Amino acid sequence: MQDYLNELNPAQREAVVNINGPVLVIAGAGSGKTRVLTYRIAHLLEKGVKAYKILSLTFTNKAAKEMKERIATIIGAEKAASLWMGTFHSVFSKILRIEAESLGYPKNFTIYDAADTKSIIKNIIKELNLDDQKYKPNGVYARISNAKNNLITAPAYEANKQARFNDDQSGTPEIYRIYKIYSQRCKKSGAMDFDDLLLQTNILFKNHPKVLAKYQAKFDYILVDEYQDTNFSQYLIVKKMAEVHKNLCVVGDDAQSIYSFRGAKIENILNFKKDYKNFKMFKLEQNYRSTQNIVDAANSIIKKNKNQIPKAVFSKNEEGNKINVIESLTDNEEGFAIATRIFDSVYTDHTEYKDHAILYRTNAQSRVFEESLRKRNIPYKIYGGLSFYQRKEIKDLLAYYKLVVNKQDDESLKRIINYPKRGIGQTTVDRLAEYAREKDLSIWDAIINIPTSNINLNSGALNKIYGFAEMINEFTAKLYTTEAYNLAKEIASTSGITHDLFKDKAPEGVVRHENVQELLNGIMEFSTNNENEETTVSLDMYLEDVSLLTNQDNEKEEDLNKVILMTIHSSKGLEFKNVYLVGVEEKLFPGERSANSTSELEEERRLFYVAVTRAEKDLVVSYARQRYKWGQLHDCIPSRFIKDIDPSYVDFNVKEQDDTLFPTEREKPQTKKDYINKFAQNRTKKKEQKGTAPQARIGSAGKKLIKATTNTTTSQNTAIDNKDVKVGIRVEHGRFGYGKVLQIDGEFPNVKATIEFRNHGVKQLLLKFAKLKVVE
DNA sequence: TGCGTGCTTCTTTTT
DNA sequence: GAAGCACGCA
Numbered sequence A: 001m002q003d004y005l006n007e008l009n010p011a012q013r014e015a016v017v018n019i020n021g022p023v024l025v026i027a028g029a030g031s032g033k034t035r036v037l038t039y040r041i042a043h044l045l046e047k048g049v050k051a052y053k054i055l056s057l058t059f060t061n062k063a064a065k066e067m068k069e070r071i072a073t074i075i076g077a078e079k080a081a082s083l084w085m086g087t088f089h090s091v092f093s094k095i096l097r098i099e100a101e102s103l104g105y106p107k108n109f110t111i112y113d114a115a116d117t118k119s120i121i122k123n124i125i126k127e128l129n130l131d132d133q134k135y136k137p138n139g140v141y142a143r144i145s146n147a148k149n150n151l152i153t154a155p156a157y158e159a160n161k162q163a164r165f166n167d168d169q170s171g172t173p174e175i176y177r178i179y180k181i182y183s184q185r186c187k188k189s190g191a192m193d194f195d196d197l198l199l200q201t202n203i204l205f206k207n208h209p210k211v212l213a214k215y216q217a218k219f220d221y222i223l224v225d226e227y228q229d230t231n232f233s234q235y236l237i238v239k240k241m242a243e244v245h246k247n248l249c250v251v252g253d254d255a256q257s258i259y260s261f262r263g264a265k266i267e268n269i270l271n272f273k274k275d276y277k278n279f280k281m282f283k284l285e286q287n288y289r290s291t292q293n294i295v296d297a298a299n300s301i302i303k304k305n306k307n308q309i310p311k312a313v314f315s316k317n318e319e320g321n322k323i324n325v326i327e328s329l330t331d332n333e334e335g336f337a338i339a340t341r342i343f344d345s346v347y348t349d350h351t352e353y354k355d356h357a358i359l360y361r362t363n364a365q366s367r368v369f370e371e372s373l374r375k376r377n378i379p380y381k382i383y384g385g386l387s388f389y390q391r392k393e394i395k396d397l398l399a400y401y402k403l404v405v406n407k408q409d410d411e412s413l414k415r416i417i418n419y420p421k422r423g424i425g426q427t428t429v430d431r432l433a434e435y436a437r438e439k440d441l442s443i444w445d446a447i448i449n450i451p452t453s454n455i456n457l458n459s460g461a462l463n464k465i466y467g468f469a470e471m472i473n474e475f476t477a478k479l480y481t482t483e484a485y486n487l488a489k490e491i492a493s494t495s496g497i498t499h500d501l502f503k504d505k506a507p508e509g510v511v512r513h514e515n516v517q518e519l520l521n522g523i524m525e526f527s528t529n530n531e532n533e534e535t536t537v538s539l540d541m542y543l544e545d546v547s548l549l550t551n552q553d554n555e556k557e558e559d560l561n562k563v564i565l566m567t568i569h570s571s572k573g574l575e576f577k578n579v580y581l582v583g584v585e586e587k588l589f590p591g592e593r594s595a596n597s598t599s600e601l602e603e604e605r606r607l608f609y610v611a612v613t614r615a616e617k618d619l620v621v622s623y624a625r626q627r628y629k630w631g632q633l634h635d636c637i638p639s640r641f642i643k644d645i646d647p648s649y650v651d652f653n654v655k656e657q658d659d660t661l662f663p664t665e666r667e668k669p670q671t672k673k674d675y676i677n678k679f680a681q682n683r684t685k686k687k688e689q690k691g692t693a694p695q696a697r698i699g700s701a702g703k704k705l706i707k708a709t710t711n712t713t714t715s716q717n718t719a720i721d722n723k724d725v726k727v728g729i730r731v732e733h734g735r736f737g738y739g740k741v742l743q744i745d746g747e748f749p750n751v752k753a754t755i756e757f758r759n760h761g762v763k764q765l766l767l768k769f770a771k772l773k774v775v776e
Numbered sequence B: 001t002g003c004g005t006g007c008t009t010c011t012t013t014t015t
Numbered sequence C: 001g002a003a004g005c006a007c008g009c010a
Helices: A002-007 A010-017 A033-046 A060-076 A077-080 A088-103 A112-127 A137-149 A154-159 A159-168 A175-188 A194-207 A209-219 A233-240 A292-302 A331-348 A363-375 A393-407 A408-418 A427-438 A441-450 A459-479 A484-494 A497-502 A507-530 A540-546 A600-610 A640-644 A670-692 A762-768
Strands: A023-027 A053-059 A084-085 A110-112 A191-195 A221-224 A250-251 A279-283 A323-330 A357-362 A378-381 A563-565 A576-581 A615-629 A632-635 A650-653 A704-712 A714-716 A729-732 A739-745 A751-757
Touching: A002 A010, A002 A033, A002 A441, A002 A459, A002 A762, A010 A033, A010 A088, A010 A279, A023 A033, A033 A053, A033 A060, A033 A221, A053 A060, A053 A088, A060 A077, A060 A084, A060 A704, A084 A088, A088 A194, A088 A233, A088 A540, A110 A112, A110 A540, A112 A137, A112 A175, A112 A191, A112 A250, A112 A408, A112 A640, A112 A714, A137 A233, A154 A159, A159 A714, A175 A729, A191 A194, A194 A209, A194 A233, A194 A704, A233 A250, A292 A323, A292 A408, A292 A600, A292 A615, A292 A640, A331 A576, A331 A615, A363 A378, A393 A408, A393 A459, A393 A484, A393 A497, A393 A507, A393 A540, A408 A427, A408 A441, A427 A459, A441 A459, A459 A484, A484 A497, A484 A507, A484 A540, A484 A739, A507 A540, A507 A576, A540 A762, A576 A600, A600 A640, A670 A729, A670 A739
Parallel strands: A023 A250, A023 A279, A053 A084, A053 A221, A110 A191, A221 A250, A323 A615, A323 A650, A357 A563, A357 A576, A378 A563, A576 A615
Antiparallel strands: A615 A632, A704 A751, A714 A729, A739 A751
């Protein structure tokens, strides 16, 4: 174990052995940051520091888990287990549970995710009768979140002249009221949202110096990873915690700060020297990941940013190939080109699928590549997107668990009071909620205290509500006597969820049933991992954990040999042999709104830098000349970032377009059956994800029908009038309205579809675009 | 009470 | 291209 220091370069070694006092480690991309962090912890332990005296904060659960595993291999699993290691959110939610009562929250407070938060805000906007054109849930949420991350509580916001002025200016003067009501509602529900976990920690430390002192004393050594992505709230927590011992080591790279939209302040890392006098700074500048060409090219990009800590990242790896810039006519062609390259690489150079990663700016871009990869039978995996925990059936079941643990949780109660259907209608729930609001009670307390005369509900409805409440009570009674998995299973079946899903024999129903089983398996796994002789694992312990998990944490450790698709943001910290950076166009990357602001543009450029530095060996940068957005074709121009790269590292592969190279059709020839299947599959997929099938878009009797024939049909909102599957039709450029496919003939792409349209404006459009021939 | 339809809106990025 | 919402029809 002594030898580990020899594995490090001088800068890394300094960063590991200087354990006392404030330390700033600037870790360039691919410079062995994780290695330094793990070895530093190992070194601390070797120097006699107790594991439970070390607090290590990371940005993602996954990073924490990985680091823990790596440390375990060095120092042993037992010691590693008593380290405090996790994301800010998970570590401080643990602390908040311990200290909850001094803040007036229950220990078993619920954690609201973004969806919960948005739904509450939406309701408040509605209740206040505010103009929903001005007050958009997303926007309001962003304001509130921003306020919280800057430690501005609801009362402080109300009194904050600047904030109020800004709101007045932007025509949303009532935000402070929404914020106030939202906060009250969370408090009443015994719930915290993501931002609260940090805000309340700050409040705790501010109002309860003894508590702060306790944790200051507890942690002799604090390490923070990805420091450039901390927000003000996190920054202050760290500052306070480290105030006494001052043994704080922050690691980060200002050039990779890409989360300002979430409140991250690059200033935190830039100003470290101001906050911590006598700090030591170590720069890890040797890149072990990428070829010289890629490192040099990346340097030439980031050089364009003013706001940064100077550093000289270099590589001693082979020189490598130049960056390939390729141009395509359309987004579809781009997909085709990338898929072809991957295909060739795998079959001629014998690379593996998993060596290839396609990175894009927005999730929506994944679709084209999915299609083109599928057509070539290339296996792929998309990361991000809809999380397992966002699925309807999972959220439903978790809502039961949350309610059983915390009855004040109105959001969960509303979600499940009539699921599975037990005859408690919307009107009933609304009246209940209104009554609760009037009496300033949670809905649950309102149910318990209903004086029947005071509420406009008939006895039938009331009985159903009581039945529901009784069921929940019975579950709660078992909370600490029954082991988590058993109780979870019991709730799933007694509530009727399992049965409700089981009786659904359609493929999507089966999948949902399987998902529920998977969740239960997860609970079982959690139980076995956490049980010991003294305590059985109870359901609330599981809930603590699950609320902060994300899609990435649920990934199975299968040895996947698949092409990887993800956003640049989620690629941070990862590396791939071959990277395809796609959609590098103005208005997309950098995005439209970044163009006017220097700081936003710099952040986009850092994002570009992050993408480039993911590549170990080969990098392809790709853009299209035309791209569909919201069903319409737009002209695109190459991103300014491409010009930012020093041309000596780039191979511009933008040759005269050879139209014969790329087939003009959007699909490979398919049989009619394939065509129908594809739509059916899409529909199934949507249904799996959302729990409900997409709305069918189909004409009905009573309106004028037009029959038309087209040779290119794609659909909106899925499928064809094949048995029970109905469809909306979209034709070539733009949306013509919805119709019903009466008949499909021929092979793709020369499919002839006879469609009934019912949209009155359609006929003109049909005539205008000669592609369609009006039959009647 | 549920479902189909027409219209509107949405796109950054995620703990 | 996809999804949410309100309205209107059974």
